[in-house]
Amino acid sequence: MRERSLRQSILVTVIVTLTFTIGTGIYFTFIYKMVDLFSSQTADLFAECVCYIAQAIGMLLSAILVRKKVRFVGGRFFFPITVLLSVLLAFPCFLSGPSSVTVVLYVVTSIIEGMTQGLYFLLLTTLIPKDRRLVVFGISYALSPIITALLSLIDGGEFVKSIYAVVLYLVLAIAVCVAWQSVVPVYPAEGSPKLVNTTAKVANPKKAVVIATLLFIAISWAIQSVGFYFPMAQSDELNISGEILRITYSTGLIVAAFLNNKDKRIGAICCLVTMTTPMLYILLQTKVGVTAFVFFVSYFMTGFLAIYRYGIIADLSDMMSPKGYPLVFLCSFGLIFGRFGEAFGAFIGIKLGSDPLALMAVTSVLLVLGSGMFMFHYMRLFTPVPASEMTREDVLTSIKLRYDLSSREMDVLNLLVDGATNTEISSKLFISENTVKFHVSNLLKKTGTKSRKELSSVFLESFSKK
Numbered sequence: 001m002r003e004r005s006l007r008q009s010i011l012v013t014v015i016v017t018l019t020f021t022i023g024t025g026i027y028f029t030f031i032y033k034m035v036d037l038f039s040s041q042t043a044d045l046f047a048e049c050v051c052y053i054a055q056a057i058g059m060l061l062s063a064i065l066v067r068k069k070v071r072f073v074g075g076r077f078f079f080p081i082t083v084l085l086s087v088l089l090a091f092p093c094f095l096s097g098p099s100s101v102t103v104v105l106y107v108v109t110s111i112i113e114g115m116t117q118g119l120y121f122l123l124l125t126t127l128i129p130k131d132r133r134l135v136v137f138g139i140s141y142a143l144s145p146i147i148t149a150l151l152s153l154i155d156g157g158e159f160v161k162s163i164y165a166v167v168l169y170l171v172l173a174i175a176v177c178v179a180w181q182s183v184v185p186v187y188p189a190e191g192s193p194k195l196v197n198t199t200a201k202v203a204n205p206k207k208a209v210v211i212a213t214l215l216f217i218a219i220s221w222a223i224q225s226v227g228f229y230f231p232m233a234q235s236d237e238l239n240i241s242g243e244i245l246r247i248t249y250s251t252g253l254i255v256a257a258f259l260n261n262k263d264k265r266i267g268a269i270c271c272l273v274t275m276t277t278p279m280l281y282i283l284l285q286t287k288v289g290v291t292a293f294v295f296f297v298s299y300f301m302t303g304f305l306a307i308y309r310y311g312i313i314a315d316l317s318d319m320m321s322p323k324g325y326p327l328v329f330l331c332s333f334g335l336i337f338g339r340f341g342e343a344f345g346a347f348i349g350i351k352l353g354s355d356p357l358a359l360m361a362v363t364s365v366l367l368v369l370g371s372g373m374f375m376f377h378y379m380r381l382f383t384p385v386p387a388s389e390m391t392r393e394d395v396l397t398s399i400k401l402r403y404d405l406s407s408r409e410m411d412v413l414n415l416l417v418d419g420a421t422n423t424e425i426s427s428k429l430f431i432s433e434n435t436v437k438f439h440v441s442n443l444l445k446k447t448g449t450k451s452r453k454e455l456s457s458v459f460l461e462s463f464s465k466k
Contacts, residue, residue, distance in 0.1 A: 012123050012127055012128055012140075015180060015183070019116055023116065025147075025168075028152070029166065030090070048342065049350075054110035059335050062119050066332070067329035078119070082112055083173045091166055093105055121331040124314070138254055138260075138303075146250050151168075209376075212373045212376040216377055218340055220370050221342045222342070222366055223278055223363060223366050225343075226363050229348075230278060230349075255300075264311055265378075265382050268308060274301035279363060279367065309334040312334070316330060317329075399413070409442060412429070415429070417455075
């Protein structure tokens with residue numbers, strides 16, 4: 001079982017890495033051509049605003065599909081079709097000359113790419129154990145910028161502008177399709193996937209908490225995006241190559257993945273710190289060396305934003321799961337709000353880049369709003385709920401998440417703590433006594449207890465404090 005889980009993790013890492021590389025590669029290939037054909041501001045507006053909004057729309061579509069037709073979306077062909085289609089639509093963009101049709105076609109490509117990104121969250125959330133999910137995500141996202149950075153070095157950067165780059169992306173897309181057939185995600189059976197939660201303490205998060213978390217994600221990414229348009233941040237004097245920045249970002253992703261996997265409170269605090277880094281650019285305008293250091297730190301810390309926005313929403317989807325099924329469609333919303341935040345921040349940065357005071361004023365307002373959203377969701381997600389405020393259902397949910405229990409195991413536990421015998425449990429749940437014994441054995445093993453009495457105490461000790 002562990003070997004199968006490890007094999008799935010490796011395959012999912014390959015799939016997400018190649019898929020993200022394809023999307024990022026096509027994006028950069030098209031943007032490089034845009035820079036050659038249009039003004040710098042037009043290219044920035046298209047790349048940072050229009051394309052990001054198009055991707056967010058695609059992610060929303062995938063979330064709707066996952067919500068309504070999970071089995072279909074997770075079937076054998078839907079995901080590969082989106083990957084291949086995004087590459088095939090890219091070919092006309094590079095074979096034809098610049099035109100409004102080409103631009104529209106790439107917007108459509110961005111929408112499909114957004115759908116693809118939303119869909120591979122289905123993979124991560126349903127196939128990867130909770131205690132490994134962020135590491136797989138972080139490694140996948142870290143490898144992609146490194147690969148695209150290496151591709152941009154070929155032939156002095158000319159390779160990524162050529163049709164040969166798109167041919168390479170097609171080859172990678174075919175590799176994704178082959179790897180996909182080995183995992184073919186289907187909406188999980190009862191009790192799957194792994195829902196271990198070692199950080200979040202809220203048993204039943206309210207909608208307000210989810211909304212505040214999403215708004216924090218959007219605002220934090222908006223601030224980060226605005227920061228890159230501060231006058232000193234984009235100064236030619238810094239002389240920092242894009243390839244070095246991508247590697248810096250990848251390093252941040254890896255570090256953030258392992259730290260967040262250990263405790264998301266660390267990642268949350270790092271995200272709060274990340275929001276303040278753009279403010280330093282104005283204060284350090286005359287100090288090129290120090291500003292370059294802040295710029296590197298800002299890029300490094302962006303990795304924490306990327307990891308946190310997925311990890312915290314994935315946790316919330318686990319915690320709000322009805323009957324053991326994770327609300328996987330919610331996971332896409334971390335990306336959706338992040339993309340809208342990036343687009344908004346870039347638009348503000350482009351329009352106000354020549355007015356440092358106005359830029360700093362807007363960033364200050366966003367920082368206050370973001371800090372408010374941070375405090376609201378942090379206090380409710382990472383502060384233990386007093387036992388006196390917890391219902392029986394809250395305690396059961398907390399135990400389910402803590403010990404990675406299936407829904408059927410929870411049914412057995414719920415009756416067991418009331419003193420029901422195996423025969424009584426069998427009768428009430430319409431299962432055989434042997435099946436009851438099997439579930440009780442699993443409960444003892446997962447909770448590290450040695451008897452039914454000790455197992456009951458796991459629940460009773462939590463509930464007796466009321």
